[in-house]
Amino acid sequence: MSSAKKFDVIGHARRRVDGRAKVTGQLRYADDLTLPRMLHAKLLRSPHPHALIEAIDIARARSHPGVQLVLTGRDFPVPFGIMPVSQDEYPLAPEHVRYVGDPVAAVIAQDEQAASEALKLIEVTYRALPTIATPEEALAHPETRIHDYGESGNIHRNQAFEFGDVEEALAQSDHVFEDVFFFEGSTHMPMEQHAALAASEGDGRFTLWSSTQNPHYLQRQLARVLQLPAAHIRVIACDNGGGFGGKCDPANHEMVVSKAALMLGRPVKICLTREEVFYLHRGRHPVLMKFRTGVTRDGKLTGMHLQTLLDGGGYGSHGPASTFYTGVLTPLTYELPRFKFEACRVFTNKPACGPKRGHGTPQPRFGQEVQLDKIAERLKLDPADLRLNMVTKANSLTASWLKIGSNGLAECIRQVVEGSGWRQKHGKLPEGRGVGIACSSYMCGAGVSIYWNKMPHSGVALTLDRSGQVTVFCGATEVGQGSDDVLAAIVAETLGISTKEVRCVTGDTGITPVDLGSYSSRVTIMMGNAALQAAGRARDMLVTAAAEQLEVLPASIVLSRGRVFAAGDAAKSMSFAEAVVYAETKFGTLGTVGSYTPPKPPGKFKAAGVGPSPAYSFSACVVEVEVDEHTGWINVPKVWIAHDIGRALNPLLARGQVIGGVYMGLGEALMEEQVFRRLPPKLSDALVHKIPSLLEYKSITSLDMPEVEVILVEDPDPNCPFGAKEVGQGPLLPVMPAVANAIFDAVGVRIDEVPITPEKVLRALQLKREGKNPRVGPERFPDVHYAEPVFVLPPGEGGDGNETKDHYKQAVNKVAERAVS
Amino acid sequence: MMRLPWFQFHAPTSVAEAARMLAGEGPRGMLIAGGTDLLPNMKRRQQTPATLISLARVEGLKKITNGSGLTLGAGLTLTEVVGTLAVREKYRGLWQAAAQVASPHLRNMGTLGGNLCLDTRCNYYNQNEDWREAIGYCMKKEGTTCWVATASKRCLAVSSTDTAPALIALGAKVRLVSSAGERELALASLYNNDGIDYLTRKPDEILTEVVLPGAGGWKSTYWKLRRRGSFDFPLLGVAAAVRAATDGTIEEARLVLGAVSSQPFLAGKASAFLVGKKLSDEVIAEAGTLAASRAKPMDNTDLDVYWRKEVVPSFVGYALREIRGDDMRALRMRIARQQL
Ligand SMILES: Cc1cc2nc3c(=O)[nH]c(=O)nc-3n(C[C@H](O)[C@H](O)[C@H](O)COP(=O)(O)OP(=O)(O)OC[C@H]3O[C@@H](n4cnc5c(N)ncnc54)[C@H](O)[C@@H]3O)c2cc1C
Numbered sequence A: 001m002s003s004a005k006k007f008d009v010i011g012h013a014r015r016r017v018d019g020r021a022k023v024t025g026q027l028r029y030a031d032d033l034t035l036p037r038m039l040h041a042k043l044l045r046s047p048h049p050h051a052l053i054e055a056i057d058i059a060r061a062r063s064h065p066g067v068q069l070v071l072t073g074r075d076f077p078v079p080f081g082i083m084p085v086s087q088d089e090y091p092l093a094p095e096h097v098r099y100v101g102d103p104v105a106a107v108i109a110q111d112e113q114a115a116s117e118a119l120k121l122i123e124v125t126y127r128a129l130p131t132i133a134t135p136e137e138a139l140a141h142p143e144t145r146i147h148d149y150g151e152s153g154n155i156h157r158n159q160a161f162e163f164g165d166v167e168e169a170l171a172q173s174d175h176v177f178e179d180v181f182f183f184e185g186s187t188h189m190p191m192e193q194h195a196a197l198a199a200s201e202g203d204g205r206f207t208l209w210s211s212t213q214n215p216h217y218l219q220r221q222l223a224r225v226l227q228l229p230a231a232h233i234r235v236i237a238c239d240n241g242g243g244f245g246g247k248c249d250p251a252n253h254e255m256v257v258s259k260a261a262l263m264l265g266r267p268v269k270i271c272l273t274r275e276e277v278f279y280l281h282r283g284r285h286p287v288l289m290k291f292r293t294g295v296t297r298d299g300k301l302t303g304m305h306l307q308t309l310l311d312g313g314g315y316g317s318h319g320p321a322s323t324f325y326t327g328v329l330t331p332l333t334y335e336l337p338r339f340k341f342e343a344c345r346v347f348t349n350k351p352a353c354g355p356k357r358g359h360g361t362p363q364p365r366f367g368q369e370v371q372l373d374k375i376a377e378r379l380k381l382d383p384a385d386l387r388l389n390m391v392t393k394a395n396s397l398t399a400s401w402l403k404i405g406s407n408g409l410a411e412c413i414r415q416v417v418e419g420s421g422w423r424q425k426h427g428k429l430p431e432g433r434g435v436g437i438a439c440s441s442y443m444c445g446a447g448v449s450i451y452w453n454k455m456p457h458s459g460v461a462l463t464l465d466r467s468g469q470v471t472v473f474c475g476a477t478e479v480g481q482g483s484d485d486v487l488a489a490i491v492a493e494t495l496g497i498s499t500k501e502v503r504c505v506t507g508d509t510g511i512t513p514v515d516l517g518s519y520s521s522r523v524t525i526m527m528g529n530a531a532l533q534a535a536g537r538a539r540d541m542l543v544t545a546a547a548e549q550l551e552v553l554p555a556s557i558v559l560s561r562g563r564v565f566a567a568g569d570a571a572k573s574m575s576f577a578e579a580v581v582y583a584e585t586k587f588g589t590l591g592t593v594g595s596y597t598p599p600k601p602p603g604k605f606k607a608a609g610v611g612p613s614p615a616y617s618f619s620a621c622v623v624e625v626e627v628d629e630h631t632g633w634i635n636v637p638k639v640w641i642a643h644d645i646g647r648a649l650n651p652l653l654a655r656g657q658v659i660g661g662v663y664m665g666l667g668e669a670l671m672e673e674q675v676f677r678r679l680p681p682k683l684s685d686a687l688v689h690k691i692p693s694l695l696e697y698k699s700i701t702s703l704d705m706p707e708v709e710v711i712l713v714e715d716p717d718p719n720c721p722f723g724a725k726e727v728g729q730g731p732l733l734p735v736m737p738a739v740a741n742a743i744f745d746a747v748g749v750r751i752d753e754v755p756i757t758p759e760k761v762l763r764a765l766q767l768k769r770e771g772k773n774p775r776v777g778p779e780r781f782p783d784v785h786y787a788e789p790v791f792v793l794p795p796g797e798g799g800d801g802n803e804t805k806d807h808y809k810q811a812v813n814k815v816a817e818r819a820v821s
Numbered sequence B: 001m002m003r004l005p006w007f008q009f010h011a012p013t014s015v016a017e018a019a020r021m022l023a024g025e026g027p028r029g030m031l032i033a034g035g036t037d038l039l040p041n042m043k044r045r046q047q048t049p050a051t052l053i054s055l056a057r058v059e060g061l062k063k064i065t066n067g068s069g070l071t072l073g074a075g076l077t078l079t080e081v082v083g084t085l086a087v088r089e090k091y092r093g094l095w096q097a098a099a100q101v102a103s104p105h106l107r108n109m110g111t112l113g114g115n116l117c118l119d120t121r122c123n124y125y126n127q128n129e130d131w132r133e134a135i136g137y138c139m140k141k142e143g144t145t146c147w148v149a150t151a152s153k154r155c156l157a158v159s160s161t162d163t164a165p166a167l168i169a170l171g172a173k174v175r176l177v178s179s180a181g182e183r184e185l186a187l188a189s190l191y192n193n194d195g196i197d198y199l200t201r202k203p204d205e206i207l208t209e210v211v212l213p214g215a216g217g218w219k220s221t222y223w224k225l226r227r228r229g230s231f232d233f234p235l236l237g238v239a240a241a242v243r244a245a246t247d248g249t250i251e252e253a254r255l256v257l258g259a260v261s262s263q264p265f266l267a268g269k270a271s272a273f274l275v276g277k278k279l280s281d282e283v284i285a286e287a288g289t290l291a292a293s294r295a296k297p298m299d300n301t302d303l304d305v306y307w308r309k310e311v312v313p314s315f316v317g318y319a320l321r322e323i324r325g326d327d328m329r330a331l332r333m334r335i336a337r338q339q340l
């Protein structure tokens, strides 16, 4: 991408296309919709963490005034799940409930009040089962199976990969650091609670409006559950009041209202309460991690062995992918010649975990970046320099066969070091004040789809008509991240018009080409490339028609600021709308399409598809903290963050995303926790979410939010539209470890887990005063029986990307041979 | 969304009429002022009154009278209390407490009277009905066990009002009016150390006003511990009011703790200890230790219970140092996330 080219739209800070509508209340969220004769649904949820349903009596509920329909598990024989390998959920549990909040029945009535009253009249007889509250319990009690599928017992997924002989690398290292970290689970907290409205179209077809990030996957799952052709189902993703991954999974309530609308022939709506959103969850997995990392004396990594244990909750959700992501993106930031990771996800009797902003990677990134801080301290190296000296290179392959394209990590580090005054601050501030640094990388879209296929990941259709109107259709979903703005900007830039002239129709499976959805930071890159192609094709038609009309060579035609003209000849010019008229006259009704399929991953071993991405973003963050030595109270006065975005299509929007990431990151670092409460077992088998409310689940408020200095590093990536990489998830990742590292710089204590609360800091300070190891964090990593790793030789050791099938057998033989000789 | 149960609604216009209605309804009726505490509780079915008697239209409940002291109508919103110049200038502790209640929206609705009568709180209890069903309820409502301390014979829910500790430190009295008559009592005696029966107010009494004595010679302050700069209820409230001679020797002192018991209470020993002394660092530290020994936080609110107990001396120290005249602005900003 030549940087000499001047853009009209791209790179200019603009109000996002839906900004005014948003702040003036014009947007219509799912719960804003009403239709004539609409009914309301409510779900009855299990009060037991783990039980079998022996009987359900719905007779009294059915005859309650205003009630139209009562549904139970019997009405939904087919299970679903976002991943083909984990189809383990029912819209309503037919016989087995797995957490407090698991839906078992639904009432559809004239209003919410009547539906709620009728819920109380449903009599369910449960037989309680032993409960599993933690991964340790899940491993210790394989006999109490939460699901009858998975690896064994309560182990849902076991994954292991080794890229080069890691034990050998560790043995040859000057130092091996071994650390255990814990990252507590957290939930997404979108401002908008999930809502859905279904309406039958009268001929067996129906429309579902929903707060969803992934209308395409939802349509597929609805087809499966309702046993209808997908083409008869239209899913419209409404404007979303935030998603952050919490609206990625197809959800029980969406299935329930769809079925009810079809059965009753009347529209049916549901809006979850905040507490129900905590139960639907699919948030950040709590992850226990162990890192064994080899380094040379001068601070270069030699190898890393990472083990993770994920608390999956009651269902599969995106779990298989989440499990991979606790390992696969680790090697992106620093040169790491050898890497082994073993990951295990278990089931517990709690709401299912799934994808939350950063999906699986914030946890290991936290461990890795805090461990690096410890390494720097031991080797007496500056933590920023340690990192700078080993950043990965542009256009390189990691040991795990990920292809890195553009890479602005070094520049990000330099910028935050400079901006924050790191050199004057680190190790030099008075006791109680400190700075910490951390880095990260994230993918710009998953290289493979959730279900196996070779079709495009994103499609865009464009129509133009004689009024000059440009309408762009794409299945991508606006979840608040600004995808409509990106779409409008790319089309506007290509056609030389303003974003105001572009109407975006998105996230509607009935009329928009397929886009896989708003997850994995894929939209700007994938939708953007598809849009670029569609708009480019439209531009070609306009250019041809205009050139003919103006009697100049097509190559000399310029489209800019609503005009179509010949370069260097001001007289030869027409408006954009006139050009469309000529084009429509010449070609007939105007429409183009574009699509995007990501490049093939370089690795060829099994599961090599998880991790590869067309491009990776990079970030570096410096956090300053103040810690009170008497109370452990933590204050964050300022955050500096540099993000390698490739190119900022709309810098205003990009900065907003970065600040939003910092906001969420600080919440996770300092207070957010999805935690559960058990009562004395002799008295009760309860296992409940401790604080399922916006008041008691703490996330930071605007008053707690520090000043954030955002630095956008722009090094356009050739795989991305106008060079633009992701910004939705990456900037969250370095925040948590940077906070932990800053606390160490301030008061010399290590908190090896999040959230980092004043109580933990004070406890560590007391340990320090007593001359003990000033650390609070998990003490040990349990014995997990991981699978035998898939062994792959890294590119640097002559590998070809395939698995070395009998590597471990050979290794064992070698040892045996050595013993014999 | 969570829906309210059905209820009857009355909006009387005089205290007498309201008192008559309240007496007539008996245990079926409840007063509602701003509704910021009661309505969420009703949605969660913690309280299910058949009749609500609103104080919103009752005349005279928003009166502010300046005499030798200051009388504040119970119907003043917290925003109005914060906006009252006399409060800000003379009763700083009350001003700081009221300004830290909940969030701006809730202060626009919530009243002073409602704040003083606020239900006690516990995170086994402030949950919706389904959640409480899942734990088999608790002693405060529909159950028999107190999950915070299963051997406890009484409910240990926490008094969570911010203004009460500040007002008790300032020596406030309250006026209670019923159809049978009216009485004035020291605010401190409005409270019982019982999470269920937390008020000595009779069910048919209306709290109409708060009477503050003259503030001449007094200095007061309020420090609140909570996780965030807004929304959160107190995990500890330290109110201090001190009258000192010109040389700094303390003549009268009241140190009151909130949110570490089922009632706000005067830390008597610590208060008495201060009298006759000057606020040296040592005196402040000792007062902190004395006050802390009375704090009994329970594991039923936010943050670690032991930690909450451990930081009491620090917070008492902040309060007394502010009264001494130390520049506490930076610390206030760190703790409260706003200037107060
Ligand atoms: C998210 C949230 C955060 C909050 N944070 C705080 C906080 O930090 N600190 C804090 O102190 N409070 C907090 N509150 C509670 C509440 O908002 C305030 O205490 C408020 O002042 C209550 O006043 P109200 O007028 O709304 O009371 P209401 O809800 O109307 O009434 C509360 C109770 O007092 C009774 N009552 C009301 N007026 C009278 C009267 N005149 N005479 C007799 N009885 C009466 C009612 O019957 C009811 O039992 C919070 C509430 C919410 C929802």
Ligand code: SF4
Pocket (backbone or CB within 6 Å): B121, B122, B123, B124, B125, B138, B139, B140, B141, B145, B146, B147, B148, B149, B154, B155, B156, B157, B195, B300
């Ligand atoms: S303190 Fe005990 S009885 Fe009181 S509300 Fe809490 S759990 Fe219930």
